[in-house]
């Protein structure tokens with residue numbers, strides 16, 4: 043438990059700082075960590091919860107290699123698709139290998155090589171394993187590491203209906219895991235990305251350090267990530283009545299707020315233009331002035347991720363556009379795309395494609411046509427739920443789990459068949475499910491801490507009880523503390539016994555920092571009144587107890603903490 047007083051320079055977020063300071067983790071290189079004894083215990087507890095819930099959901103544990111031969115990955119096409127994120131190596135014969143980032147290929151072959159029949163299905167296999175991903179930007183400690191721990195499960199089915207049953211069981215198991223780890227979690231619709239398949243859900247813990255934007259409706263449980271979310275605008279974009287198109291001199295007015303203020307209107311009436319370079323072409327993307335372009339939605343609409351916002355040094359390449367003053371009226375020879383909300387809008391302020399000029403009164407359909415149109419704008423606070431019209435919440439989240447209905451993606455390319463009831467071979471239908479156990483470890487700290495340190499929920503705490511000995515001359519504290527520790531151990535409670543020869547202040551600070559649920563202080567009250575002091579870390583509540591009632595008091599406090 044090598045605790046640190048100062049914040050280490052490498053710590054970017056609170057949970058990372060606390061894990062380092064509490065002596066639970068240490069880094070060897072960017073995104074590569076050692077778990078010290080206390081950190082290792084937490085991971086073990088989390089993985090045991092995951093194991094119990096997977097077993098309950100009918101999955102069976104296996105252990106696949108972390109060192110994957112390249113062949114299966116080449117068969118699926120992902121050897122190339124994965125690019126530099128995959129850690130690759132060669133053996134002494136020059137054969138290709140990788141350190142597994144995920145295991146669809148290996149698990150599919152594991153099952154298909156048993157030549158299953160319809161009677162053997164469904165089968166759902168999982169492993170809790172170390173995974174590797176050569177992240178371009180490892181950060182936030184265990185949140186985005188290059189080597190990390192993860193549970194990944196893979197289910198195999200004869201038909202879609204059967205996949206649906208397992209998918210729902212896994213979804214319920216994931217929610218139970220999150221609940222047992224004291225993580226409040228939202229399930230959101232997500233895209234399938236490199237894993238592939240047709241439907242997927244992410245399990246998100248709402249947190250400001252989250253790398254993903256999510257949208258959810260507290261009224262009806264609708265939720266989706268930024269790429270897939272649908273929202274209903276609360277207000278109408280543009281004016282309510284038609285107006286004549288009129289050119290306005292707007293010297294130096296480039297930002298939406300400046301233009302709106304100068305003309306005497308609001309961003310709800312200004313058409314925003316963002317210029318992108320797509321391949322070698324310029325693209326003008328138009329969204330309502332009070333929204334941002336969602337680049338993940340734009341990627342879906344364009345069918346490519348190969349684009350970026352036009353840089354200043356690229357202006358000369360695209361003389362057809364006037365940065366800061368680009369509008370759809372009279373914009374010729376430039377590729378455009380419009381957000382759905384622009385369709386039918388009237389009384390808009392738009393760029394006039396002339397330096398220092400805007401239009402007001404622009405009207406879609408009359409002055410320009412919003413073609414092509416797509417859902418390319420991001421959500422804002424106040425947007426309404428498309429299903430129930432409740433007010434949506436827009437927030438950031440940490441993704442702790444992700445489940446996918448894969449369908450036939452891997453079965454087709456890897457010839458993973460089963461023999462059906464009619465005797466014919468058919469490809470197995472698959473689902474895949476991942477939950478990050480080392481990421482959960484840090485996410486729990488991110489959600490459960492105060493200025494003194496970590497506040498572990500009892501279910502995942504490294505140990506339940508921290509006994510702090512403050513010895514006074516002839517006070518009998520060490521003996522009493524060891525007796526209590528033994529009694530607790532006999533009742534199955536693990537104890538951290540702090541008998542170090544350091545000042546009481548250091549012991550108290552360390553106890554709060556490492557954050558075990560219950561602290562028992564065996565100090566100067568013992569010789570004075572025969573009492574010990576119990577402190578509940580989460581609430582800070584303190585109770586004095588006669589020394590012979592210490593174990594019972596701790597048991598009660600732990601029950602309350604569940």
Ligand SMILES: [Zn+2]
Nearest residue numbers: 259262427430
């Ligand atoms: Zn709703």
